[in-house]
Amino acid sequence: MTSCYLTIDDSPSSHTDEMIDYLVDKKIPALLFVRGDLLEGNLAPIIRAIKNGFVIGNHSYAHKPFGEYTYEQAIDDIEKCDRIIDKTYEQANVKRPGKYFRFPYLDRGDGDRIERYFETVSDVDISMDEKVQKIQTYLHENDFTQPFKTNHPLYKNKSIASAVDCLMTYTSFDWMLTDRHIGKWNCNNIDDLKHRLDQSDMKKFNGNITIFHDQEETLNTFKSLIDHMIIKEYKFLDFQ
Ligand SMILES: [Zn+2]
Secondary structure, eight states, rough: OEEEEEEEEEEOOTTHHHHHHHHHHHTTOOOEEEEEEEEEETOOOHHHHHHHTOOEOOSSSSOGGGSSSSSHHHHHHHHHHHHHHHHHHHHHHTTOOOOOOOOOBBBBSOOOOOGGGGGGGGOOOOOOHHHHHHHHHHHHHHBBBOOOOHHHHHHHSSSHHOOOOOOOEEOGGGGGGGGGTTTTTOOSSHHHHHHHHHHSSSGGGGEEEEEEOOOOOOOOHHHHHHHHHHHOOOOOOOOO
């Protein structure tokens, strides 16, 4: 049985409640990386997710590529989202279990959107320029940690193993089926995404870290892919 962590980016959306109900029904744990700008006026679905045992991570306030920020702007953006997450946990009356951060597009501050090719590069050596390094130091000094325990081969790479931000080993590309993207990439329907998953290296390893999305158009794709993973006997791991 192959094991993986389910992480979901860009919450909340108008479908978050339905997505949480689906996951509760299937007994699947997940970590939701929230956008501060979307959460700010819509705490309720994330309070509900927390009360149902889901873990919340910081996915920045404005969801901009961090390569476009100065160091100071980057920290402001992280902290602005983090204050809203604290408030959400307070209102849920649940102790925040830890602080986790994922960069939008996995742009860690140098303009490289590694989300789109990261998993395919087994000997990837992700850059650590001065700004990237400074943000990593900030995250470390402000108690951000990794929620994953994994021996996945990608994590044998020193630059990945030492990262304080949350990376991944498999992205579902569920966003490729949204109106904005459909027809522009190599997966055009749900069968393409399932096929890609079946052909991936995931079955070879345990502790895979998967990325899905909670956006206005991704719920049906999400459910179809998770249903498919259940059929293929993936085991979904708990965090911490
Ligand atoms: Zn995102």
